[in-house]
Amino acid sequence: MSENPRLLERLEAVIRATPFAALMGARVNALGDGVVELEVDVKPEVMHQHHGFVHGAVVGFMADSACAWAAASVAGDVVTSEYKLNLLAPAVGERLLARGRVLKASSRSLATFAEVFAIRNGEEKLVAVALASVAKVGGEGGR
Template sequence: MQPTSPTSTVAAAVPAPAALTTDPAELRAICEEVITRSPFARWMGTRIGDIRPGRVVLQLPVRDDLRQHHGQVHGAVLGYLADTAASWTAATLVGDVVTSEYKINLLAPARGELLEVIGEVVRAGRRQVVSRADVYALDGGRRELVATALATIAVVRPQAKEDAR
């Protein structure tokens, strides 16, 4: 059975490496490949700001077609960013994942030219990872927290960690 959430579909589109890497350049390359293979992530305009084990920063330029009728970015876009950051940050530690659930608080209208989300692992276990994601709207020199999320991420296929050398 194929996963149904956008994040799950994205994660499943890229073959898992034989061993989980901790190298930020390799993690970036894996996530860039995920974006390349996901029509939705490409359409959204998802960009990787920073990535390392247990932490992911994603960016999304704001376009008019992402706004709702009051002029701010639609809440579904904030949910996409939070879900994606929470799951990708979990994947940096445990391999292939799918989102089991997430809860998001929309804190302020998302206005500006760029959205940035910071995903961090709260706790990683063998079967699930709890991650958080904070979404910020950047407008000129102003940076405002507009949403925060907590997610439970299920491990689909645990990856072997590279041998310590």
């Protein structure tokens, strides 16, 4: 994965400007060439649901962001148009890690895939997978 410092700076600015991403404390570990890795530290007081697992909305945020940010690494400004999330196991751990990649890019949209892992005591456990359609954002007027 070749990192593009300018692209990484733009994405970090997007995170800072997006209240939910900033609240989650999203960090990008690696970005470039249609792939991304991001993580958040689990904040139980904000992120847990009533069974003590990380809430599905947080897992969904990680999957959606991994898909969109992987797409952005090759297509620039994008928005998610649809995603399918499969929750595979309870998300229990100190951190969540998501890895996203572009499966196919066309002139207007990208098909992407993400895996979300809970990290507990240094071990990764796959807790969710997602498949997303991501649309390139055009000039004036949006998509």
